[in-house]
Each structure stands twice: as C-alpha cells, then as structure tokens.
Amino acid sequence: MGEHRATLAAVAARAGVSPSTASLAFSGSGPVADATRERVLAAARDLGYAGPDPLARSLRRGRSGIVGAVIGERLLYAFRDPVAVALLDGIAEALSPSGTGLLLLSGDAQHGSPTTEQVSRMPVDVAVFATCGRDDDPLLDLFLRRGVPVVAVDGPDRPDVTVVDIDDYGGAAELARHVASLGHHRVAVAALPLRLDGRSGRVDDARRAIVGFADCRARLAATEDVFGPVPVAEAPSNVVEEGERAGRLLLAGPDRPTAIVAQSDLLAVGVIRAAEALGLRVPQDLTVVGYDGIDTPWLGERLLTTVVQPIAEKGRLTGRMVTELLAGQRPANVHLPVRLRVGTTSAPPPSR
Amino acid sequence: MGEHRATLAAVAARAGVSPSTASLAFSGSGPVADATRERVLAAARDLGYAGPDPLARSLRRGRSGIVGAVIGERLLYAFRDPVAVALLDGIAEALSPSGTGLLLLSGDAQHGSPTTEQVSRMPVDVAVFATCGRDDDPLLDLFLRRGVPVVAVDGPDRPDVTVVDIDDYGGAAELARHVASLGHHRVAVAALPLRLDGRSGRVDDARRAIVGFADCRARLAATEDVFGPVPVAEAPSNVVEEGERAGRLLLAGPDRPTAIVAQSDLLAVGVIRAAEALGLRVPQDLTVVGYDGIDTPWLGERLLTTVVQPIAEKGRLTGRMVTELLAGQRPANVHLPVRLRVGTTSAPPPSR
DNA sequence: CGATTCGATCGAATCGATTCGACCCGAGGA
DNA sequence: TCCTCGGGTCGAATCGATTCGATCGAATCG
Known part of the structure; x- marks a missing residue:
C-alpha cells in the first residue's frame, strides 16, 4: 500500500519505449505499431497500471470532462422537485455520449457548507445554474x-451567460386571466422563495423589493x-409542506381569498391540503392553481389547474447548450412556450 | 478571449515575488507578510486572476476533492427512488463541510452512454456505489x-470495499412471517431488477440464477x-409503473395469489394500482406488502405494510464512511437494523 | 556581544501525463 | 539510382500549481 502507484513513465520503461509512445498506445491518437501497443499493454498489466491519471x-488537456450543476438548496429539496430532477436528467442524458460527468454543486453557502469560493x-468545464438563476448570484460571477x-436555466438575462427559460410571464398571465374569468x-399568491435565506411567511414591501429569481418575479408580476x-x-423552499404552511397563512386572515395562485404545483398541493384541513372544499369553496404541470399523485383523481411547461425538452435543450459550449460554440438563448391546462381545482367563487 | 488566462506565475511576477510566495498568499498555509499578501492580491485583481487552477x-495535491456516486440507472430513475435520493442527500450533507463535491456516475453502460472504462x-477520491451494489460490477474493480x-451501499460483501447495508434478510423474513401468520x-413476489439489463416479466430458473444484487437476493431468499x-x-427498474406491470402479470394467471410481496414500496404501490384496476380490493381481496418505509402519497390514507429501513441514517453513515476514507482510515462495515411496520394493506386472505 | 531562533521569502524539484517537431527507415515513384 | 513520403518512435517542452529545503535578516536570549 505504501508503494507509489505505477506511472506511465514506469510502464514505458518496462516496455522499452518512450513515454510518448506509451501515451499514444493508451490514448489511441497517433500511429502505433500493433506489436508495440501489445508490449505496452502487457507492461501495464504487469505493473498493475490502470490507465493514465485523470488529473x-x-x-x-485543459479540461476536466466535468460539468457542474449548481442546485440552490440542499440536495434533498432539489431532488424532491420533479422539475429540477427532470432538468438534471435531461442534462445528464445529453452529456452521456461524450462521457462527461455531472457534478452537483450547492449554490448558497449555509451553515457548515463550503464557501462560495470553494x-x-x-x-468544471461548464457550469449550469439549474434551480437558482438568481440575478446577482456571486457564484455565477x-x-x-x-x-x-x-448556462442559466430560468436564469438572469445577462449577455455573458446562455439562458434557457420558459415564458413565465405569458403562462402566469394566461392563468391569471383564467382565474379572473371565473x-x-x-x-392571494403562495410564492416560491424570493431568495434562498430560509425566510417564509407574509411578504411585505421591503421583502418584495429583493425578489431575486427571474421566474418567481415574472410570475408574480x-x-x-x-x-x-x-x-x-x-415558501422557503419548493416542497409540499411549505405550501401547506403558506396556505394556512393565507387562509387565516379575516378577508379570506377565493382563489390562491401557487407558484408551483408542489406548493399548490400543499395549499389544497391546508384548505382541506380547514374544511374548505376545492374547488367549490376555494380555487387553487399551480405552475409546472408535474404529476401530482397526492391529489388522487383530481387534476390541478396549472401551466404546463415542457420540462423534458427544457432538460434536453439545456444539455445541448452545454455540449455546444464544450465544443467551443456560443449557442443562442432559448425561450420555450408554455400551455394552460384547466383541471378540476378551479371554479367560480362561492356565491355569498 | 484569445489571450491565455493569467497564471500564478504571472501574478507573482507582477507582484514582484516568487511563485512560491504567491502560492502561499493564496492558500494561506505558511507565513506571509500582510503587505506581501496585499501586493499579490492586488496583482491578481489587475490581471483578472481568480485563484489557482483547480486541475x-x-x-x-494528489486529490481532486470529488467523490463519485455511482447510480445504476438513468438519473431520472435513481431520482424517482426516494431511498436513493435520501442516500445521496446524506452523503452530500456529510461531505459538505469539507467542500467535497459529489459527481454522479452512471454505472451500467447502455446505448449511447460512456463506457465503463471512461x-x-x-x-474521484472515493467512489460510492449508491444504488447498484452488484456483486461483479466491473466498474467496482x-x-x-x-x-x-x-464504499458500497447494500453492496457486495468483499474484503476490499467498505459496506453499509441493512438487515435485508431479517426484515424480509419478519415480513414474510407476518404474511404467513395472516x-x-x-x-407471489414483485422483484427489483435482478440485473440492470432492462429485462422484465416472469422469472424462470435460468434468470433466477443470475441475481446480481445482494439486497434483491437476500429479500427473495x-x-x-x-x-x-x-x-x-x-421489474426492470424501481418505479411505480413497473410495479403495476409486474402486478398485472402476477394477477393474470389462473392461480391468483392472495398476497404479493413487493421488494420495494414503489413497486408495492404499482401492484396495488394493478389490483384495483382489476377490481380487487386491498387488503380484502389481496394483501400487498412493500419494503423501505418511504412516504406513499399515492395511497392516500392507507398505510402500506412494509419493512422500514433507517434511510436517513444510512445516508449519513455512508457519508461518514466516505470522509473517513478521505482521511486515510479504513472504516469498519456497518449493518443497520430494520423494523416491520404493519399497515392497512395486509389482512387474512378472503375465505373462499 | 555572539549564538540561536523565528518569520519571510525564494529556487528548484515534482505531480503525471500530452503533444509538437524532429528523426529514422523502408517502400514506392521518377 | 535518387528522392520523396509517411508510418513509427523519440526528446523535450509544457500544463499550473505546491512544497521542501535553503537562505537571509532581524529579534531574542544568555
């Protein structure tokens, strides 16, 4: 165990060739006589050499073959979000053929986590900001x-980054008009985090001024x-439980809303739970709408009224952007359309 | 864009110090006069130098600061599995303080994916086989x-790897006795993949001989x-849909079982769906039990009878194993206990 | 006042491979 | 027969930092 691992030079020496030739034998680029290659490989086997050191x-080579995926929150939260997962899957799929790895990075430094500097x-050869396109993210700079x-997904519109996003404003507007037409x-709105600082609860003007996420801001606007x-x-994070808390808060006041617009389907599910815990029926007593268009097994047969975004395509396109960047190109931004889906969680308000 | 990025040497030259001193100024290890450090940092700023090249x-240093997590299937499938996600989260959490990154690796080479060699x-400084402790995985070697x-989770018991696993046999045995006592x-059994080759359906003796996963084998035994x-x-992968297919298959025969033992909770949910599609009531007409003890929002108020494994702890412990290995130690294997949870999906068989 | 120590800095070796240009030699063309 | 051409091989530079040991001046101690 103490002995140092064999190096390419050692293998070359044992095979009686120069290091350069040994390298060629392994990488395959450049002409090498079959006999020589065999000799090198045999020497490698003898020495227990398992190929060139990746570092x-x-x-x-100047590149690591690794793409960083910056996910804002704890892994656990990011992975609970089907949109984030589908996105990562799309990236991984697009990267797979080139043998590029996906490195998970936590964006926002919190207790015990590594510093942004670290x-x-x-x-990484490319960084993808997957679930946290905050406008002023220091990590991005x-x-x-x-x-x-x-590559920033739903990210800040800056000239120096490639953006893949959806028509957040358009979708939210269409959804709002649907609710209004009822x-x-x-x-009231159950909002995604305005900033990843763990704060939750009612949003006052001061707080509202710091909306850092492009998607959240567009939907609210x-x-x-x-x-x-x-x-x-x-909600401090995009999970059902926090949607429930936000829902309870919004439904507690004296002037109870007749419709709650949740900024994600997960939050919407939570809001529905909160409503039912209060004895309110959805949609008879309360209309609840979401955003994203994910599967919602929690709702049983009910279909959430929501805005469906093309998640899988978003992931694939993001992956393609990455491969293009790896190839040295500068791909153009992509803006994907969304679609309103009217389900069974929206209805006219109860007549008083 | 064409100009080469500044190097530490360039910064040192501009600051009028030697590269070694400049290095010290950045890494912080070793004594450097404050004035000198300032000068170096200023030079770096002037040159747009953002710190030493990680590669x-x-x-x-001889280490990359990256831990590889080998997940057997497509990201999408692994992420749909709450057990796998919790595991990864635990690892990420344990790794976080040291600033170590988590690199996702796909274990089994399939169409278009990188070769195992690649x-x-x-x-990576350490490799964690997260969801695919196949006995003879070539990647492991x-x-x-x-x-x-x-580190192999639920992995093959070999002297050269550190294993974190649960009492698969014990839990499955207790569960089986519970079903028998009813x-x-x-x-019949709805099984996890015996091998990651996409095959599904009824398992004959030939197929049974190749059970490659320790957990699957132990539970079946x-x-x-x-x-x-x-x-x-x-089931070719651990998702609800495949559980449903397996369920339909098992319930189709002439000699319909009165109880189906699913090797995971996700599969169990699928089996229950299949049963209900056939008009069978669970548990009155069919008993269905699972394994893992995850949340099953699909089931509404019903509680799955299952074996609960300490998922979060498994993740944390795995993370700790990794950090110990990074510190050069050789940690001992860990074997975690499980617990039978009797829910509302198991009952005596219908009297004929 | 001479000897010792400590803090700050520098030189040079090192990590382990890749790659460019040069070189050699045998085969094919003029 | 001489010249080219190209496959096969080698030397040496290079990628960009870290780190060990040496050096040097100033401060401390006896």
Missing part, C-alpha cells in the same frame, strides 16, 4: 471570472398585472 | 485497481425460506 491528463474552485462558461377578485396588488406568502 | 492544484477515468477506495399460502418457491415477476 494529469486533465491538466494537460465551490467555484471545482474543476466567480465562474465567469474563471473563464468557465455558464369571477375571482380576492386572490403577471398575476398582479391582472389582479392588482395581492397578498403574498413566501 | 493543477489537484494534480499536485467512467472509471473520472478524477476498475476503481479498486486504480487505487480509489470504494393465513396466506399462495404468495427470506421470502422463499418461509413460503417455499414462489412465482416472481421482475
């Missing part, structure tokens, strides 16, 4: 300064462009 | 040959030690 190879020191190309006036200013409860 | 640093060339320590004799040989339907 040395990467240093020389994270940006990871050897760090990667760019380092010369690492960045006759609702008293509407669309809703308020239809209904005017509405009460907003913020 | 070079890794080569010199995967084993990733610069490749990593070991390369000198990369391996009076069931005609029992325990069931048959109680009931004797039973019909087995194999």
